[in-house]
Amino acid sequence: MPEATTLDELALTPVSVPDTVAGVSADEGADFRAAIDVRNRVNVALLGADALEVTPEQSYPHWLTEDEEVHGWLMRSHGTVVGRAMMWVPLEDGSQRVQLRVEVLPEHRGRGIGRRALAFLEARAGERGRTILQAWTEHPSSTSAGVTARTGFGAVPDDQATRLAVSAGYALEQVYRVSTLDLTKPLDRVAPLRDEAERASEGYRYVSWMAPTPDDWVDDYAWMKSRMSTDAPAGDSVMDEETWDAARVRRLEKVWSDSGMAVLVGAAEHIASGRLVAFTELVSFRKPGKPIDQNDTLVLAEHRGHRLGALVKTHTLALGREAFPEGDRIVTGNAEENRPMLAVNEAMGFTPTRYSGEWQKVIA
Template sequence: MQPEISPLDPADQPTVDAIQQLRVAVEAVTVPDFPPPCPVEFRASLTHQVSFHRTERYVARLDGVPAGYLTIGLPQRENQEGASVGLAVHPDHRRRGVGRALHAHLIQRLAELGRKRYYADTVASLPDGPERLVAGAEFATAMGAKAALPEVRRRLDLTTVPEQVWRELGASARSAAAGYQVVTWQDRTPDEYAADAGYLDGRLISDAPTGDLVLDAPVIDVSRLREKEAMLAAYQLRSYSAGAVHEQTGRLVALTTIGRQHNAPWHAWQWITLVDPEHRGHRLGALVKVANLQFALAHEPQLRVVDTWNAAVNEHMISINEAMGFRPVDRWVSWQQEV
């Protein structure tokens, strides 16, 4: 029997609940050390709209039971020829054509939208790391996608690193950062730093390694930054940021942010870390990352682990993370397919 595919209706509460359960089940077998997908964030994402991005969601049913889930992320300003994709099949319904049916629907829908390529991620094992399923990479290859960017996830286990390590690393970074002041904030960026924070966030695509991915760097002005912050607030995602201010000009020239989802106070995701090219060479990356970790810990007493990703060629950021105590866990690949 062929799966039946239809859009996910946010008002269809039983199906929304079933898809949330599917997401949890998939994560449990794919990356079991991740926190479970947050139901608050998921339900808010179904209704909260932003001007710079739109998401389409589809459910695949077998005998009326939700068995697969497809998301198509559609940038509305830059990258209008591409789409980010998430495709998940419940572990109890695999090897029954659900994934292929959703992929065929994806290709058809991208053609209708005039999108020329999509991006998706998979996880795999490192030689000495925990075992990960190979199904994701095998499926991507079978569908014709090409591996475009290899990355490694590293995890900081806060229970295994003495605080002295961060104090010494921070002190060493401060000795090279004369003329810069560290500032911190939770959630909403202070008005005086908003324009610079948007500029730094927008540089991430152009400054960080992106391999063979075809991506345009976004332009993030204050209005878009505030819109993104409102979205995170709707998702009940809590964030902590640290920046370096150049004392001579008053400009925010380095920025790092970590965030935690509502249902996992023990876990945080490392988001952006970026230093303006004109201010590199002063160890500002290490300075703000250590300061931000200490800032977050002061507000999140249950925090135990932080996860981050680095492209294999990003040696400078890897060295900072390793010095802080991050250690490799698994290998990730960003796939790209022209359609």
């Protein structure tokens, strides 16, 4: 077993990732399975019915990606598992960022575990020379605003996660509104919005595919994925300019496939150039009763103003209902300052259900 670090009575043991997926269910995968169990239990406590519980086998491919390092530590107090600590290290050239996450099981909160675990993660980030520490928090819909984002758009409640971030010196850079569209109800507002987008987007046409991406589109798709890191609203959060090519897309698609995810991509083609200039993704784990996730959505900056966001979202919604009949709702997240995309969501019938906070701490 890897060497554990002990903070008072709190022991943090590096999570060993088995060499093969077959090892996940063997003795060597015991801590890995425990870490995924923590992830699932924390998500259920945070997200309720929207929580997507994954098996260790489904999670396994996400720990092996070549495009970032994934590190995890299982936390025990007096021999009992109380949570896990996670660190994601981007591998872009010159990156100074690191993503940190502390997950403490609900029955063990209020004992200072999160504070000690976060300090531990910050020390590990420092060992890697990372000076920009970033983290996400999840919050139920609340009318009590505890901290307002530095963008001036949106706030998160004064709850345990917020207090931990503030006390550790993190600034709330952005608030993301997580919205839900109920697919069991009539979607009377979608067709008029789609027709309006069709009229406004003359010179463009809608295309779609189920992953893997057709060879004819993979280079354009890779370019748009790279622009997610530069064109999407980010406030003062430091973002690496990501480098994507066809090989990176194929690596991501393999992770999707190996983990049981089905992905529908809808895009807008600029007819004159033959290039894709906008896209959205719908993701499903094919589990009845669980939401379909609207993942990345982007219109390239130089092609905005033609209702392409509405074009790709409305068309892909119609296809998604057929492709993913197991899903009874779509969940999506958008920065509160991203009014154009939020306006599209609101016009389609999405309603707010919870909020996410993006936090950042810069080490001098």
